[in-house]
Amino acid sequence: MIWPFDSKKPEPTRSSSLDAAAIVRQSRRLRFRVRPGAVSMLSGAYHGARPGIGLTFAELRAYEPGDDVRHLDWNVTARQGKPYVRRFIEERSLVLWLLVDVSASLRFGPEGKTKADRASQAAALLATAAIQNGDRVGLALVSDRIEAELPPGGGTRHLARVVRALVATPASSRRTALAVGLARLRRSARRAFIVVLSDFLTPEPVGIWRQASRRHEVIALRLVDPREETLPSAGLVALEDAELGTRRIIDTSSARVRDAYAEAAQKRRADHRRWCSAAGLTGYEISTAEDPIGPLIRFFTGRASQRGQT
Numbered sequence: 001m002i003w004p005f006d007s008k009k010p011e012p013t014r015s016s017s018l019d020a021a022a023i024v025r026q027s028r029r030l031r032f033r034v035r036p037g038a039v040s041m042l043s044g045a046y047h048g049a050r051p052g053i054g055l056t057f058a059e060l061r062a063y064e065p066g067d068d069v070r071h072l073d074w075n076v077t078a079r080q081g082k083p084y085v086r087r088f089i090e091e092r093s094l095v096l097w098l099l100v101d102v103s104a105s106l107r108f109g110p111e112g113k114t115k116a117d118r119a120s121q122a123a124a125l126l127a128t129a130a131i132q133n134g135d136r137v138g139l140a141l142v143s144d145r146i147e148a149e150l151p152p153g154g155g156t157r158h159l160a161r162v163v164r165a166l167v168a169t170p171a172s173s174r175r176t177a178l179a180v181g182l183a184r185l186r187r188s189a190r191r192a193f194i195v196v197l198s199d200f201l202t203p204e205p206v207g208i209w210r211q212a213s214r215r216h217e218v219i220a221l222r223l224v225d226p227r228e229e230t231l232p233s234a235g236l237v238a239l240e241d242a243e244l245g246t247r248r249i250i251d252t253s254s255a256r257v258r259d260a261y262a263e264a265a266q267k268r269r270a271d272h273r274r275w276c277s278a279a280g281l282t283g284y285e286i287s288t289a290e291d292p293i294g295p296l297i298r299f300f301t302g303r304a305s306q307r308g309q310t
Contacts, residue, residue: 039128042297046129048304050094050193051217059087094193095152096130096137097216098123099181100166101198103143104174104242108199108225113288115223119197120166122221122292126195127162131155135193137162140184141169144177149184174243176202182212194218201268202243206278213280220276220283221299231261 060073063083076084100123106116127137131154138152139162148169150161178198185192194216212218233253240247251257269285276283282303286295 038293038297039125042125042293042300043129043132045297045300045304046126047133049300050096050130050133050135051191060084061087094135095190096126096135097152097185097192097194098126098137098139098162099178099194099196099198100139100141101143101176101178101196102141102147102169102171103176103202104171105176105199105201106223107242108228109288115199115225115288118286118288118292119223122197122286122296123166123195124163125293125296127159131159138184138192139165140181141165141171142176142178142181143171143173144175145173145180146183147171147173174245176243178202178204179208182208185212185216192216195221197221197223199223200272200275203271204275204279206275209279209281218279218281220272220281222272222283222285223288224285225288229262229265231258233258 060076061084063072063077063085067085071085071087073084073086100119102116106119107114109115109117123139127139130137134154136152136154137150137158139148139150140146141148148165150158150165153161176198178196178200181196185194194212196218198220200220200222209218231252235251235253236249237252238247238249273283275281284295284299286292
């Protein structure tokens with residue numbers, strides 16, 4: 001099986017924090033052109049698509065045609081001699097947890113459009129939409145360990161901390177084990193809305209994710225670079241696996257090699273869909289070829305429509 005490799009050696013990991021100038025330079029990766037109102041569209045779509053966390057009693061009033069008979073208050077109805085119903089409102093404020101893969105495989109792609117860049121952009125957009133809607137946002141940057149974590153918070157200052165963490169947190173490991181990011185959530189008693197951003201190249205255990213999806217709403221956003229789907233004919237190419245460090249030379253002029261490469265990409269897509277289904281997650285794919293604002297709006301708009309039909 002042929003897997004996509006990064007032809008460039010990954011940047012060395014750093015244990016020290018970045019200086020202010022480096023943070024400014026890297027934060028430019030989160031700047032991308034969007035049409036006016038696009039972020040507001042995402043905010044509205046996100047608001048309609050995210051799950052409520054429960055029902056709160058609002059008032060007791062006389063029954064009106066069209067009211068849900070399941071909300072009839074039989075004690076009051078008996079005392080008053082006419083039907084009364086309890087009206088509830090859905091609690092909408094919740095916690096959005098962003099689990100962002102920062103392993104070495106996410107560094108694949110052209111400068112400014114790597115999978116890591118797109119994951120950070122998408123996470124920043126989702127954090128903005130959530131905070132604009134009054135939700136709190138938590139962030140976990142994950143390789144095969146938790147590289148950085150921000151507890152849930154709200155407001156513009158917290159949003160700035162989320163963005164800073166996305167662009168200024170170096171990874172100490174190249175490997176991937178996303179399930180470690182669920183440790184904090186397993187201890188949380190409150191239901192959360194979890195969005196995982198990764199390329200999902202490393203198989204994840206089904207059981208622990210199924211447990212999470214029973215308690216929380218979990219969305220798996222898979223980042224894909226077009227070059228992982230189709231191999232160009234460019235002769236002999238030396239490639240290196242970003243996470244394992246293994247190297248190989250392949251002949252991209254061979255139609256058989258290119259076909260095997262494309263088949264492997266299709267298998268990864270099918271495997272990811274099966275994994276999402278088995279784990280009870282909602283999966284969606286984002287191509288690094290476009291800014292994530294468009295795919296995110298399409299995804300959450302579709303979810304909002306589906307929720308409105310149920």
